[in-house]
Amino acid sequence: MKKKVWLALSMLVVCALVVGIGHLAAAREMRVKMDPEKIRAHVKYLASDALEGRGTGQKGGGLAADYIAGQFKSYGLQPASEAGTYLQSVPMVSMKTLPETTFTFIPAHGEPVALKNLDDFVTSNENQTESADIDAPIVFLGYGITAPEYRWDDYKDYDLKGKVALLFVNEPVSDDPKFFKGKTLTYYGRWSYKYEETARRGAVATLIIHRTDLASYGWEVVRNSWGSEKSYLEKGRVPKLEGASWIQKEVAQKLVGMAGLDLGELYQQSQSRDFKPIELGVRLKAHIASQMHRFVGHNVMAMRAGSRLKDSHQAILYTAHYDHLGIDKSRSGHNIYNGAVDNATGCGILLELARAWAKVKEAPERAILFAAVTGEEQGLLGSEHLGKRIVYLPVDPILDLNFDALGPLGIPEEVEVSGAERTTFYPVVAATAKEFGLVIRPDPRPEAGHYYRSDHFSLARVGIPAFSISEGMKFQGHDEAWGEQQADDYVKNRYHQPTDVYRDDWDFRGLAKMAAFGYELGLKAAAQSEPIQWVPGDEFEKAPRPQTEIDGEALFAGRRDLRLTNATRIGYSPVILNAVESKSK
Ligand SMILES: [Zn+2]
Numbered sequence: 380m381k382k383k384v385w386l387a388l389s390m391l392v393v394c395a396l397v398v399g400i401g402h403l404a405a406a407r408e409m410r411v412k413m414d415p416e417k418i419r420a421h422v423k424y425l426a427s428d429a430l431e432g433r434g435t436g437q438k439g440g441g442l443a444a445d446y447i448a449g450q451f452k453s454y455g456l457q458p459a460s461e462a463g464t465y466l467q468s469v470p471m472v473s474m475k476t477l478p479e480t481t482f483t484f485i486p487a488h489g490e491p492v493a494l495k496n497l498d499d500f501v502t503s504n505e506n507q508t509e510s511a512d513i514d515a516p517i518v519f520l521g522y523g524i525t526a527p528e529y530r531w532d533d534y535k536d537y538d539l540k541g542k543v544a545l546l547f548v549n550e551p552v553s554d555d556p557k558f559f560k561g562k563t564l565t566y567y568g569r570w571s572y573k574y575e576e577t578a579r580r581g582a583v584a585t586l587i588i589h590r591t592d593l594a595s596y597g598w599e600v601v602r603n604s605w606g607s608e609k610s611y612l613e614k615g616r617v618p619k620l621e622g623a624s625w626i627q628k629e630v631a632q633k634l635v636g637m638a639g640l641d642l643g644e645l646y647q648q649s650q651s652r653d654f655k656p657i658e659l660g661v662r663l664k665a666h667i668a669s670q671m672h673r674f675v676g677h678n679v680m681a682m683r684a685g686s687r688l689k690d691s692h693q694a695i696l697y698t699a700h701y702d703h704l705g706i707d708k709s710r711s712g713h714n715i716y717n718g719a720v721d722n723a724t725g726c727g728i729l730l731e732l733a734r735a736w737a738k739v740k741e742a743p744e745r746a747i748l749f750a751a752v753t754g755e756e757q758g759l760l761g762s763e764h765l766g767k768r769i770v771y772l773p774v775d776p777i778l779d780l781n782f783d784a785l786g787p788l789g790i791p792e793e794v795e796v797s798g799a800e801r802t803t804f805y806p807v808v809a810a811t812a813k814e815f816g817l818v819i820r821p822d823p824r825p826e827a828g829h830y831y832r833s834d835h836f837s838l839a840r841v842g843i844p845a846f847s848i849s850e851g852m853k854f855q856g857h858d859e860a861w862g863e864q865q866a867d868d869y870v871k872n873r874y875h876q877p878t879d880v881y882r883d884d885w886d887f888r889g890l891a892k893m894a895a896f897g898y899e900l901g902l903k904a905a906a907q908s909e910p911i912q913w914v915p916g917d918e919f920e921k922a923p924r925p926q927t928e929i930d931g932e933a934l935f936a937g938r939r940d941l942r943l944t945n946a947t948r949i950g951y952s953p954v955i956l957n958a959v960e961s962k963s964k
Contacts, residue, residue: 411735413894415887418727421450422787425701425726426719426881433718434705435610435754436473436674443701443726444677447751450730451681454737459682459748461771467678469753469764470613470936472507476606477668482624484517485662486637494630500586501605502624504669505574507614511621513543513583513665519635519657520546521649523577523585524567528918529558530652537656540581543622543663545634546573549593551650564828565918570594571758571831574623584622584663588631588642595827601625610757612764613673613936622667637661675937676702678761679751682774683736685905687744694746695901696776696843697732698762698834699725700755700783704875712877719881720869725782726751727887728894735898745905746774752834755783756875762837769841770925778804778904778911779845780897781835786850787885788865790892793851797822798830801917802844803910807903815896820851842922844911848897850889 424430424446431439448465451458460467480502482494494500504511521533523546531551550559550568559565566572570587577585591597605625626634632642638659648654679701685691703718717723729751736747754760769776794817799808812819822829830836835845852862873879904911913920935941 411739411895411898413731413735413891413898415891417734418724418731418890418894419787419885419887421727421730422719422723422885422887423881425723426717426879428715428717430717432705432716433701433703434716435676435702435757435760436471436672437705439705440676440702440753444679444751444753447679447701447726447730448681451679451733451749454681454734456681456683456733456737456749459680459750459773460678461768461773465679465681467680467750467765467768468937469676469678469761471610471674471676471754471757471760472613473608473610473672473674474504474507475608475670476501476503477670479666479668481666483664484634484637485664487660489637491664492633492637494626497602497606498627499630500624500626501602502584502622502665502667503605503609504621504667505578505611505614505619505623506621507611507619507671508621509669509671511665511667511669513622513663513667515541515543515583515663517543517545517586517634517659517661517663519640519645519659520544520577521645521654521656522547522550522567523573524550525576526559526567531559533649533654533656534580535655538581539577542582544573544577544582544585545631545659546577546585546587547593547646547649548573548587548589560825563822563825564831566828566831569828569831570625574620578618578620581618582620584624584665585620586622586631586663587625588628589625590628595824598627610754610760612754612760622663622665634661635659676753676761678753678765680749680772681733682746682748684742685744685746685774686742690745692746692775694748694774694776695743695904696748696750696779696838697729697897697901698750698752698765698779698781698838699729700753700761700834701726701751702753702755702757702761703879704756707877710877714877716875716877717880719879720786721784721874721879722755722782723881724785724787724890728782728785728890728897731891731894732897732901735894736901743902743905745777747901747905748772748774748776755834759834759837762834763840766837766841766843767925769838769843776838776843778802779835779838779843780900781833781838781845781847782893782897783833783847783849785890785893786865786869787887787890788850788854788862789857789886789889790855791850791889792816792853792855793818793820794893794896795820795822795849795851796846798835798839798846801913801919802846803912803914804844804900804904805914807907808900811896811899811903814899815892817896818851818853820853839919840922842913842919842924844913844919848893848900850893854889
């Protein structure tokens, strides 16, 4: 007995030793040079006027995808879409709400109130039809949240089918980290959750009450992003709203006033667990006219196969969105949204990572997968599609590292990895940051919900531990205030504007450092034997992985002439079935 224990112990020691040596050797070899000038060249090209702002569904977006696919190919990486190509088709629909769209509140008694499109409300038809007519009662739903883990339910069995939901953006006010994460915004507070949840419950339209303080951005931002054209993934079986809308706070006050209620008081009531839906006795009569256009966008995907037999079906995924806002022909002067920082920089890092991973002699234990995704600016569409299709890919990602909008400002002494602390990989991230002389900078504004605003979130939603890597505020030779000033200047003068252009005086050494940091994390993740998981209790711990059940719509996406008529399970051997099932968990 004693001997057995000793044997087991010595085995353990030997194993640990081997792993340790393996790591060291790998680390030494790995500090492959990331070339800042190669990153510069990618950024310069992707942000050039020739690419017309890489708009989703526009010519420039296609040129960018072709460029990235060409680079992947030139490095010798394999194509990695489920179709065996570098380009993964992403069927999309663009919807433009037309000016003849009308919204009118009809009270039980008294005069109807007609609203002004864009000034009072914005709306978009997620249900993807050219015309929609709504005449339905409006129900106030507080925050419209069902969150069993916080024992919170605003609906209380209320049947929302065929009705119009009125609700606040954000979530119940709290300082308690155990209750909606205190000041940190959870996904329940995001507008996208409100639309998804109410549509799931059968609502035809949802009116989110806009308050600048709650949304952390002004009406102008809402109006700009919802008042123009919006793209969606082609509609599947999930129910969608005909009127996904925002209304100004004053308009909401007028609306609840018609029911003899006060918006401030409703806001107070919304803070309570005892809140129950309130029928306002007012109907929304709406005509929503949209210009509709179907098209196919592309994610660009490549991989390097893994070498460790046991784990080679698993992959470390790197993502960066390549799309930006395109070209606005209605605008005079320079009308190209070049998107140099947002996100030619992330693509430059992704490509340099791809080159490095392709070049390294010894194959990684797990596969390395790269995805330059489209439609991020339209609402994380490309990555959402990627997440939905994840079980169809040749390999199964166990971690996603994302890069989105990094300033080429010199050598960073800090790194932001917000969301990494949600995963069991965090100790490795912390140790690696230390090796790189990088201090981890905590999310400065957790209440703004940045975690839900970039592509890693789409992977998190399907249960894959995921986070973005970016620089903090402290750069070599400068103080923190300088970094903050640069960030403020970017947000104010260039963010999502045609002024986000490439500059020759940019210093790309920092981006090379971020690429090297991402490489090291990928190397460790690919080698480690422990699984990477969400920390217990995290909101994504139980995120449902997409199923491998045959989805006819997805299978024949982009082929309108084909549809699934019959599906029969073939009796595969248990081994294959096991593999499929463990993949879908
Ligand atoms: Zn952006």
